[in-house]
Amino acid sequence: MELVTARIAETKKTMLRKRLKRILKFKLLYILLLPAFGWVFIFDYLPLYGISIAFMDYNVIQGFSGSEWVGLKYFRLLFESEMFRNAFKNTLLISLYKMISGFLCPILLALALNEIQAAWFKKTLQTAVYLPRFVSWVVYGGIITLLLSPETGVINKIIEFFGGKSVYLLVEPAYFRTILVVTDAMKEMGWAAIIYIAAIAGLNPEVYEAATMDGATRFSRIFHITLPGITGTIIVIFILKVGYIMSAGLDQVINLYNPMVFEMGDILDTYIYRIGIEQFNLSLAAAADFIKGVIGLAMVLLANQIAKRINDSGIF
Template sequence: MLEATPHAQTGKRGKRVEKLAAQRSGLLYYLVRDRYLYLFLVPAISYFFLFKFVTLYGELIAFKDFRLLQGVWGSQWVGFKHFHILLASPDFWQVLRNTLLLNLYSLIVAFPAPIVLAVLLNEVRLHWFKRSVQNMLYLPYFISWVVLGGIIVSLLSPSTGVVNSLLGLAGIEPIYFMTDTGWWPVVFSLSTVWQGAGWGTIIYMAAIAAIDPGLYEAAKMDGAGKLRQIWHITLPGIRGTIAILLVLQMGKMMDVGFEHVFNLQNPAVFSVADVISTYVYRTGLQNAQYSLATAVGLFQGVIGLILVLIVNKAVKKLGEGGLW
């Protein structure tokens, strides 16, 4: 038999290499290779599938005159009737205004807070002090709003609260923080910072850690001080992270958070503290108007999606990656 020429052998070997490379570039190859890592995603994927995608079936209630005994399919189809009722209700426009204003206050006050804290902590050189501050910042994030709300109410009590006791020592009359419509949004915004700033700091600290230390060394050689290093290196280095978190924050502009508001509000401040989440709770669970409550939730979700799309496009126009 004639032996294959060296050129033919090289060609066959090249084809085998190409075939092996094609197999390794397939999705199945990476799923098998990293199967144990993908197992960590199973709980998160299961959560979103069960509680975010499967539950979309229930949005049909917004377009029906839902009766519990008749079920979703058995209830009468009414189209956009409940949306018309919703948009014609003055109560809805008040809770919509309150929701947007409280989220705007939180965006102005709470969104920059973890950025500032992360930058400051990054400059701390005493490791024991840095760890202690980080632990104190992270702790409120893992405490329920039932507990945090009770702490805030106790601290701001006009008779026994620490804050009003200190104001009394300064000759200032007690301030009714929790029942004053002017002070309540301030308390809400500052409590948002207290509870969430620590978690945001973790994300920004991780982003800062990814910045090349050589950039700081070069800046020092050029005579740049700490403020210039922060302005020209640290902040530009985490700009992408800031942009992504801003897009995600805008998606929550229609959702203040039920537990937060519910544990701090009272009838005296309903005019500024009644938001969409508490309105849905009152309408759907207390008054059993399930279709109207579902219409509110669907409206909330659609507006949030539109805001995410708009802000994500604006971020990409500014040169950042965005969410997609």
């Protein structure tokens, strides 16, 4: 037993020496990482102390040390609030719809772009679908408002051309969630497709050539070569997206919603903004944000475990 323990200790020492040698060998690269680590520590980890605001009756003047601890008071207030429950439900629904569309559309776009043979057309189309990503939601929201206008909007002009009646879509609660999902997919899918295009580019072209020589059709090559080849990338992206299940897009919603669609469009982000910034109830806003974070973390862990069981692939 003592011999086994000694061997384990010696193995650990050997591994430690190898790691130290590796660090010394690539010391310049590790030094380059220090600013990034510093940034993450200062702006991501230090602010975590602010979570304590959710458990105290926080007063800006008294600060953290002078404010009274109240336990789960604000969490109880949240779950008793009809407005919070409505925002929670809207967030889940909108985020779920966005996650499905935002997950599938980039994959389909990447597959379609990969099949285009004309290089000039492929590059032009790639640029066109990437551009919306670089436009802020303030500008993009204004464009959407103009497109959906009942008087000058292109969408309503098309509806009228086919004999329909113009509708102000942005003030109709029945259409608002659909508008959020569609416009978000249009804005983000081009940028999100870059990862899948890069993964497809890394596949062995000889496999495609062999499949073509064997008589495989284009769709057969997609389903039996391309998709299986990028399965790992798809799983990782899906797990990361699940982590944002409680983030339905503050910038988008706050630029598009209005009192007419408030009940269908109010989400946790707008609720936190309203409670924390406008009403300055920081403790209640922190409690709502804490719930968001906990659910997001739980969903990532759950999705990662499911992915590892199904395909033995995950992010950790």
